[in-house]
Amino acid sequence: MNQVKFSHFFRVVLAVGLTSGCLAVQAQAVDLAAAEALLLTNKCAKCHSVDKKKDGPAYKATATKYKGKADAEAKLFAHLTTAPTIEIDGIKEEHQKIKAKDDAAVKNLIKYILSR
Ligand code: HEC
Structure with missing residues (x-):
């Protein structure tokens, strides 16, 4: 040759x-920048961080909890969009409903959380 x-x-x-x-x-x-921007505008960091427990679980803990579960995305989509009842220090309240431009943006964020 x-x-x-x-x-x-x-x-x-x-x-x-x-x-x-x-x-x-x-x-x-995962569109990292879009996911992080959505967390920021929704002020999710008030109760969550990637690797430390605050009032809410760390995203890494959530990723571990749902690892290998086929319904992970659906469960988290419902969690973020239907305001389920949660408990913080013994007080019941509604989980914050996420504000996003469309479902795809929420699903991108869920992929981000599940891949921490
Ligand atoms: C006022 C505090 C607070 C805010 C604000 C908040 N969360 Fe949470 N979140 C919690 C608590 C407490 C739990 C645990 C609920 C439980 O395990 O019953 C939780 C659970 C979760 C879970 C795990 C659900 C599961 O099925 O294991 C995810 C993911 C999550 N939150 C994402 C978010 C996102 C994204 C935002 C911003 C849109 C947000 N949270 C805003 C307190 C909060």
Whole structure:
């Protein structure tokens, strides 16, 4: 194989590899910036952090709780959109209903939480 042919072959292999790699990542990618912005505008950090328990569980603890559960996304979607009753220091209150532009934004946040 001469030099020109070899480098062409190499470039094609590289291009195919990169393209399929990107597609694989894209299929399940979480939009981190959008998820974090949604947490911020909803002030979820008042009661939650990624790795420390506050009034509410750490997102990492939630990710562990739902690991391998097929209904994880559905459960958390209901949790965030239907204001279930929660208890903080023995006092019952409604969990905050998330304000987001659409369901997809809420689902992106759920993917973010489940991947902590
Ligand atoms: C006033 C405090 C408070 C605020 C504000 C709050 N949460 Fe919570 N959250 C809690 C408490 C307490 C629990 C635990 C409920 C339980 O286990 O019964 C909880 C539970 C959760 C869970 C776990 C649910 C489960 O099924 O295990 C998630 C996820 C969550 N909150 C996300 C959020 C998000 C996102 C926001 C912002 C939109 C938010 N929370 C705002 C207090 C809060």
